[in-house]
Amino acid sequence: MTISKSQFKTQKYEVRKGGNKQVLEAFVLTNKERLEISTLQHHLEENSSSSLLIKAVLFGDSRFNFQGKIKIEKKAQNADASQKIAVLLMSERAEVKIEPFLEIDNNEVRGAHGASIGKIEEGQLFYLQSRGLNQKGAEKLLVEAFLKEVIDKITDRKKRSLTRKSIWLKLNKAYA
């Protein structure tokens, strides 16, 4: 997906009876880009399921604000909702704010979320460098590996290839 200097996106996903919604997003932010995303997985009726997987890689002075809400209404028996956010901070000046919220009104449900924020593992970087890659090359490879989980899950072939391309372009920009 393309991001201009500053972007704010709100996505609401209403999941009804027997419905299933899967959301997959991968972002690479460079320079002074700012991205604010607010999502809502709203379970209104029974037997609905949703999953959200967002991975973001932040370079330069970029900022990522994510507010993801899972709301399971009283009528939504057997709802199964999950959310996973993972962020890689590639520069000292990048900043991230994550607020994964859960509002659950029914007990016959499964609601879960996980978030992790960090940098590239030193051990992995060292390993690749010892195999002859320079710092940039090693980092780039690890970032691609990090985002791969999202890309692999995209079922639509066209969309998958588009996502892969745009990430590749962005990474080139970051390491230019």
Place this chain on the structure above:
Amino acid sequence: MQELKISSGLSEKTVKEISGYKSESLWMRNSRLKALKIFEKKSLPKWGADLAALNFQNICYYAKPMEKQAVSWAEVPEEIRMTYEKIGIPKAERKFLAGVKAQYDSEVIYGSLIKNLKTKGVIFLSMDEGLKKHPELVKEYFGKIVPPSDNKFAALNSAVWSGGSFVYVPEGVRVELPLQAYFRINARSFGQFERTLIIAEKGSFVEYLEGCTAPIYSLDSLHAAVVEIFVKKGARVRYTTVQNWSKNVYNLVTKRARVEEEGAMEWVDGNLGSKITMKYPACYLAGRKAHGETLSLAYASKNQIQDAGAKMLHLASETTSVVTSKSVSQNGGRTSYRGLVYVASKAEKAKSKVVCDALILDKNSRSNTFPTMNIKNNQTQIEHEATVSKIGEEQLFYLLSRGLDEERSRSMIVNGFLEPVVKEIPFEYAVELNRLIQMEMEGAVG
């Protein structure tokens, strides 16, 4: 004893009278008045539980120590009397806890402990006495971590505080036995506006315990306490609270610790009672390698809202924090986890892990999770996990197949769910806690 005439409601006059009755120094009196002005200007928080029903003018802001709750044993609600019986509270303690007896005779039992502490230079007094006997020490720390401007209820507490503990542990001293709020002779352990200040000098260790699993019958509808803790270099403090206020009480507490280099602070927070509790024990990890931990347990039953959590602010490098929150809601109760993990831009190599699990026992109950992670440094490792579910069918089936009835099975599973936090609570409390939860679940099988 002089005649006490305190005007009702909250005003500058009330505050002056309170300060006058306590014969306080000018410094504290002015501090109270300043705080009152801040309180009047501040608005209620726009988040959290709905506090609109609180009427500040209807509350009594000070009561004579010996006549705190002029209630006869017969007037104490049946459920509370029964609970004491069932969870095995000794007869002598029951009347005290119910506010019927004004003073628990702890002198005989704990007198020698107090003597021992004195020889080590440890100060353990009520906050009022601490202010009188060590004014310079108190002045140095009072209000430095939780200023009155922090929030409306901190301002209220700063204006009308009374009771609470003052603890000072000198450098290198380890206090082996946990200090308990009701060790203090002539102190009302369960005051409305307690102010507690704990100072642990370099390399020291102290554990402080407050509260009781047995329901505290309180006529007062508002409890707004403030706890400030200073953990100096290499020191360690553990503060355990088990709260079970009666279900008419608004329990709005600000608890915060400032942790210096290589210091460690552990909050163990058990919330069982009250109508509404809003409490988020916090650690300001201000020195390199400082460590903060919050273990939170919340149980919400009918007409209860437990809005609890933790705040960890990483302000220095190599700081670490762990938050474990376990909540259970049943019978229409509502639990919320509200937390913050903040890593400042200069806090290199910070690590934090938050795990919050919620169990909703029936269709009428609710659970929310509102964690915030605000990270400004990339040399960091932040993890957060949360799950919300009901009692697992397979677990239940297993216990039923072993001959336990449904009620017993369910309460066993709930106790197992809460175990990671309960095991950090001192043994006697833990036993009472388990029995209490079992009781809560009796007759509440959905």
